[in-house]
Amino acid sequence: MSTNNPAPPADTAPDLPQDLEPTAPLSDEATDKKRERPISRSQLVWRRLKRKPNFWIGGVVIAGIALFAAFGGMINVYELNEQDIYNFNSPPSSQHWFGTDSIGVDLYVSLVHALRKSLLIGFLAAPLATLIAAFFGSLAGYLGGWVEMLMNWLVNLLLVLPVFYVLMIVSPMLASQSWLILVVAIGAFGWMIMAQIVKNQTKSLKDREYVKAARYMGVGTFTILHRHIIPNVASLLIVDAAIGVSGAVLSETALSFFGLGIQPPDISLGVLIAQGQNAAITRPWLFLFPAAFLVALLTAVNLVGDALRDAIDPTSEVNRA
Amino acid sequence: MIKYLLRRLVNYLILTVIATLFAYIAASSFFFPRRKYLTSSEPIPEASVDAILDRVNMNDKTPVLERTWRWITDVFTKPWIQKLNEDLNGDWVMHQLGLRAGVSLQLLFAGVLIGAILGVTLGVWGAVRQYKASDQIVSYASFVLISTPTFVLGLLLMVLTTWLNNSLGFQLIRFTGAYTPGVEDGLPKLLDRLNHMILPTIVLILFSAAGYSRYMRSVMLDVLGSDFIRTARAKGATRNHALIKHGVRVALIPMSTYFAYAFGTLVAGSAFLEIIFSWAGMGQYGINAVQVSDVNALTGNVCFTAVIILFSSMLSEILYAALDPRVRV
Numbered sequence: 017m018s019t020n021n022p023a024p025p026a027d028t029a030p031d032l033p034q035d036l037e038p039t040a041p042l043s044d045e046a047t048d049k050k051r052e053r054p055i056s057r058s059q060l061v062w063r064r065l066k067r068k069p070n071f072w073i074g075g076v077v078i079a080g081i082a083l084f085a086a087f088g089g090m091i092n093v094y095e096l097n098e099q100d101i102y103n104f105n106s107p108p109s110s111q112h113w114f115g116t117d118s119i120g121v122d123l124y125v126s127l128v129h130a131l132r133k134s135l136l137i138g139f140l141a142a143p144l145a146t147l148i149a150a151f152f153g154s155l156a157g158y159l160g161g162w163v164e165m166l167m168n169w170l171v172n173l174l175l176v177l178p179v180f181y182v183l184m185i186v187s188p189m190l191a192s193q194s195w196l197i198l199v200v201a202i203g204a205f206g207w208m209i210m211a212q213i214v215k216n217q218t219k220s221l222k223d224r225e226y227v228k229a230a231r232y233m234g235v236g237t238f239t240i241l242h243r244h245i246i247p248n249v250a251s252l253l254i255v256d257a258a259i260g261v262s263g264a265v266l267s268e269t270a271l272s273f274f275g276l277g278i279q280p281p282d283i284s285l286g287v288l289i290a291q292g293q294n295a296a297i298t299r300p301w302l303f304l305f306p307a308a309f310l311v312a313l314l315t316a317v318n319l320v321g322d323a324l325r326d327a328i329d330p331t332s333e334v335n336r337a
Numbered sequence: 338m339i340k341y342l343l344r345r346l347v348n349y350l351i352l353t354v355i356a357t358l359f360a361y362i363a364a365s366s367f368f369f370p371r372r373k374y375l376t377s378s379e380p381i382p383e384a385s386v387d388a389i390l391d392r393v394n395m396n397d398k399t400p401v402l403e404r405t406w407r408w409i410t411d412v413f414t415k416p417w418i419q420k421l422n423e424d425l426n427g428d429w430v431m432h433q434l435g436l437r438a439g440v441s442l443q444l445l446f447a448g449v450l451i452g453a454i455l456g457v458t459l460g461v462w463g464a465v466r467q468y469k470a471s472d473q474i475v476s477y478a479s480f481v482l483i484s485t486p487t488f489v490l491g492l493l494l495m496v497l498t499t500w501l502n503n504s505l506g507f508q509l510i511r512f513t514g515a516y517t518p519g520v521e522d523g524l525p526k527l528l529d530r531l532n533h534m535i536l537p538t539i540v541l542i543l544f545s546a547a548g549y550s551r552y553m554r555s556v557m558l559d560v561l562g563s564d565f566i567r568t569a570r571a572k573g574a575t576r577n578h579a580l581i582k583h584g585v586r587v588a589l590i591p592m593s594t595y596f597a598y599a600f601g602t603l604v605a606g607s608a609f610l611e612i613i614f615s616w617a618g619m620g621q622y623g624i625n626a627v628q629v630s631d632v633n634a635l636t637g638n639v640c641f642t643a644v645i646i647l648f649s650s651m652l653s654e655i656l657y658a659a660l661d662p663r664v665r666v
Contacts, residue, residue: 169352172348172349172352172650173352173355173356173359175597175598175601175646175650176349176352176353176356176643176646176647176650177356177359177360177639177642177643178601178602178604178605178642178646179601179602179605180601180602180605180608181360181605181623181638181639181642184623184624184627184635185360185363185364185367185627185635186363186367187367187627188367188368188369188627188630189367208598209595209598212594212598213591213594213595216590216591216594217591220663251555251559252555255551255555259483259551262483262484266486269486270486270488270605270609273486273488273609274609274612274624274627274628275628276627276628289488289489293492296492296495296496297495297496297499300496303492303496307489307492307493310484310485310486310489311481311484311485311489313484314483314484314485315480315481315484317484318480318483318484318551319480322476322480322551325555
């Protein structure tokens with residue numbers, strides 16, 4: 017996991033023209049020998065990333081779903097919760113592209129709105145959880161002592177009591193609140209697993225020579241964490257943030273499915289799937305469309321996360337056995 | 338070593354107690370059991386609602402702390418069966434837990450064991466064969482499975498099974514409830530139970546194996562790049578020996594942590610399946626409890642869940658200590 021930055025430029029002029037593409041330090045990226053400035057870490061990651069088919073497949077699907085959620089409503093004549101009394105339980109047709117439910121509500125429009133809510137929840141809650149995990153995990157692993165003990169107790173407590181149960185217990189409180197509170201709740205209870213893994217990795221990292229050297233030079237705790245520990249667990253964090261998005265959407269979906277999250281008439285994927293559940297056998301479109309969108313979205317998110325992992329962690333690419 | 342594990346066990350026992358207590362206090366504060374009586378078709382006099390709620394210690398007119406104190410004294414003084422009081426249906430919570438534990442455990446046990454072994458194996462295999470066709474297939478399959486909530490997968494399998502049963506003309510796979518009522522004892526009953534287990538168990542195995550294989554592949558890839566693998570190969574170890582003896586062992590260290598925690602997700606996932614497949618298990622009890630604001634039933638369910646997670650965590654501690662000598666201090 018050698019993810020340290022390449023050495024900073026020493027001899028080049030500070031003001032290279034912007035249109036010159038910088039040179040990569042690694043052989044497979046070094047296409048042009050003339051240019052001397054080493055490329056930055058994010059450029060390096062981006063170069064690897066754009067060669068991953070998974071990244072493009074996942075990215076295109078996410079972008080497609082996001083565009084559908086944002087603008088899909090414009091190309092349809094129906095309003096949310098508008099009832100078409102001539103078409104109850106209509107299968108997908110030219111009039112109702114995804115069919116209608118038992119009271120004639122157009123599923124296409126419902127899906128657009130449901131996706132909006134679920135996307136927002138997922139993409140807000142997951143980074144929140146990962147940030148908390150990175151912070152507490154590395155701090156506890158690095159400092160040890162009572163900080164570690166405190167985190168162990170907190171983490172273990174929340175692990176003995178599964179997250180979904182905590183969310184279930186607080187759900188009566190969420191029901192009357194804005195959906196943003198649901199985001200905070202999902203984020204605030206979703207960081208424990210990752211924090212524990214980060215902590216364990218940090219414990220083995222903090223005895224490495226470069227960390228010791230930094231410490232003995234008087235570098236502050238947070239700088240060491242930021243500069244030496246976090247980059248070394250970045251691959252884990254990124255896999256976590258990616259799987260976290262799907263985890264957050266899953267939490268929302270599951271809570272809403274059992275009537276404990278987003279409450280009708282407000283709508284999300286979980287609400288839609290719950291409504292389609294009883295019709296799954298007789299009117300499959302009511303269940304299959306929302307379920308397919310959910311699975312497609314989450315799969316795409318996971319694909320992007322995996323591509324990111326490979327791009328960030330060069331050892332897994334170069335030294336494959 | 339034994340001392341270390343015993344200390345962990347005591348830790349987990351305390352945690353279980355705190356978790357249960359926390360669940361009770363939180364549920365008492367957030368739940369509103371009175372709603373059930375307010376919304377009933379014929380109005381019930383307030384005094385009798387109070388009497389019902391007082392009997393099960395869920396009256397919102399009593400302060401939470403006072404209710405909690407009564408709950409604690411109940412737990413310590415009442416006979417075993419009455420310890421967690423009654424649920425809103427008037428049955429002892431302990432009695433319900435006794436009835437439902439077996440149902441949930443048979444489902445969980447199969448799911449965890451087969452799922453973990455399958456997942457870890459697939460993860461190692463995928464890491465070693467990174468980017469080859471077989472790795473890609475396993476990868477994409479587990480991506481899709483991770484992205485499918487257990488209740489969606491369960492519903493999907495139900496739809497498919499219904500089509501299968503219809504096209505066959507008889508019920509090959511039964512999936513409603515944990516068993517068919519009225520089947521005679523002995524072999525038919527056993528077969529009937531196994532038949533009902535097929536669908537939910539498949540869902541749990543697929544779901545957990547997918548998660549394990551992703552994490553295992555991820556960790557294993559990090560390990561494969563390590564110097565000690567190269568050293569082992571340089572010292573003459575065969576490729577398989579270096580991978581399994583040195584690689585897998587090290588990769589399993591973070592996995593053993595993940596093992597305990599994935600279990601919590603699995604318990605929740607299995608609770609969804611119990612609802613979908615109408616199994617009268619622990620998860621169904623818990624989710625119903627939240628839906629009807631039954632504080633006592635929920636607390637009982639949380640206590641049970643905490644105890645089985647305690648067992649899985651202890652297992653993970655033992656694995657961790659066995660794999661990583663550094664923590665045996």
